[in-house]
Amino acid sequence: MEQIKREISVMRIVKHPNIVRLYEVMATKSKIYFVMEYAKGGELFNKVAKGKLKEDVARKFFIQLMNAVDFCHSRNVYHRDIKPENLLLDENDNLKVSDFGLSALAESKRQDGLLHTTCGTPAYVAPEVIGQKGYDGAKADIWSCGVVLFVLLAGYLPFHDSNLMEMYRKIGSADFKCPSWFPPEVRRLIRKILDPNPSMRISIAKIKESSWFRKGLISDKQIMRKMENRDKGVVQSSSSSSSESSGIPNKSKAEHEKPPYLNAFDIISFSAGFDLSRLFEEFSPQREERFTSRQPASVILSKLHEIANCFRLKVMKKEMGLLKLEWTKEGRKGILGIDAEIFEITRSFHLIELKKASGDTMEYKKAIKDDIRPALEDIVWVWQGEQHPRPQ
Template sequence: MAMAAMDARKKKSGGGGGGEPLLGKYELGRMLGRGTFAKVYLARAVAGGEAVAVKVIDKAEVMGTAGMAPRVLREVAAMRRLRHPHVLRLHEVLATRARIYLVMELATGGDLLSRLAALPRRRLPESGARRVFVQLVDALSYCHARGVAHRDVKPQNVLLDGDGNLKVSDFGLAALPDTLRDDGRLHTACGTPAYAAPEVLRRRAYDGAKADAWSCGVILFVLLAGHLPFDDSNIADMCRKAHRREYELPRWVSQPARRLVSRLLDPNPDTRVAVESLAAHHPWFKRSLSVDSQLDGLLNGEPERAVAFQAAPPPPLNAFDIISMSPGLDLSGLFGEHDKSLREKRFTTTASPEKTLEQLGLAGGKLGYVVVVGKKGVECLPLAGGRLSSGIAAMSVEMSEVAPPLLLVELRLEVAAGDVDGGDGEVKGFGWEQLRMELGDVVRAWHSCEDLCEI
């Protein structure tokens, strides 16, 4: 009965296929939305029953419209590069003679604009805005590290899953490395004017990542104020207002948030802050949500965390690297590092770098840190401007490839003098064993040089 109902909805909505599963793999259901050249349907996998979204693109319409075919190819190429918790995932691409089907992750919470419109003041409390913005910056930092500039960042393209977590979507205007001209810049003016950077509106050469940073600034303003900073039907006038920074944030917005908006809505792209540096350096990102845990129903109230992934694959280890890790060849004592074994731990894993860092980030909710990318690389920094525990200022994370898919992960604490306890292999206030338990099955072997030498 349920199958018949789904088939009936599919025929009525124009999904095609005469009731048969799409290429024998997906049962199309009701229409979720439509665009100029595409329709999006709810669907369910025949094998396993997983709910997905299927974007159906008409080949004839796309091929008959200038510039649309490259846009579809760009969207597919960009999404295939990206695997991140806050980027909408492309599962697979199917095609027939008449249509292209993009099978994507289903975001059941709608888009951010609709969610804001449903709120009484069309804005979030600052605590809620921070959590939303942290996830957005996390996603875009990941995209930029992989050579993808979104170029159409706006609330309509930020979806929410059933738990209220963000999913950046619609990469049809995305720029890839092969899009750059000889000057290393982009030259195509695109995007939505109210969210586009001034240099894009003025049709000048621009940096795609810096243009995304401006769009993030507009979104942050909307989250805090409930309206656009520059809203004018005349694009030239809107651009002039942007260059003069003619916007006004409500009085209830904190000074750190105001400074962040100002650094993002900088009309000069050379001095505009990059989203990649925010989590590591801006104090608004480092503030704990321990007193701001309620998000007024928009999100699920989990503690704030900023998990950022490495921009490049871990470097391979050679035989000399592995041998030098043997305790018998550790020369650190010659340089006064007698407590090195208490401050450093290693483990091997077959999980991906992204999965490993994600699990480290989840552990941070219990151990008191966030995982960020700074000048020193990947680090675990304390919440609330405090310390991971007594005397511990930070923990660095380094990954190296031993032999695919085996990775070596090295954790190193930066400890203040006098905070090493020589009795139980622990640094005062920090339990390595607790961290090991929180990492779960990500850890294959904990601090075992012998395992490495046997590989």
């Protein structure tokens, strides 16, 4: 159960276009259901099993892998089992990191600031993980990514032996040879990644600065923007002709001007009977407040702007139906930010979700209770958890 809790809590915070999405978790008395993004292209392993990939193709996958792993590390999440079998592909051949069953959060570190659980797949695991003296999860993930890069370009593993202890010896001393077809800049990069000394191992930031990596680079901000637009049902036209293009068709202007629409599955998933969040309170990085309103979206948006003016908050419009409210004064954990998102159920009936985007959780709860909820009273029909709607 602890492993399931950890995997769910991890996947709730690693929302990135190159990571398989967990859309919903539901349960019956005997089963837990993960509703996940469908990766139509299958495992990257199946491509590599047919032989080495072309350099440009391998670079594209490696860039997407680095972007995903870098994002995980920025959220203090360490995958710990990166290998081609856990890297899936969508219908456009874009990479999706999956299987966070062995992942660790920063809270898993001991007093020495290191992780101590030996896990992963032997051929891809970093030497310090085998050493059982504690390891930096980020450095260990980088090593595994280096092994993946080698496999993509070579078509075989850098460390392989029928005797497991001999393979561990090769890993510990970085005893491997690059094939003759590896370009010099790739050889240099892989040597820096597969450095058996984790303190000397290259960082993701330095990997992204390497000349070989930058040849096919697409900015992470551009990728994130595509992901956000896809998830909200709003697609912006892109001038990029990169191979990492999302391939999602443009929508009409009218659709851009409407908040996201909730289908029956979405509505059911908000039901308390299907909500497992209480099982994962200890891991949950965010808190949400939801209410319904019988006012049109334009009135709700006007009210949110009015509240922002009243409390002197910054308002940032991310897209139709999604606003970010930010306090100007810094709190205990930085600036408090709240995402306010409007979902259309019918033309005159909406669900609004308020979610902490940044800052301290206690300050967020206080702001919701003392300021936001009272100010919204005249447009609220019913708050989630309340039994009786307000007359309107």
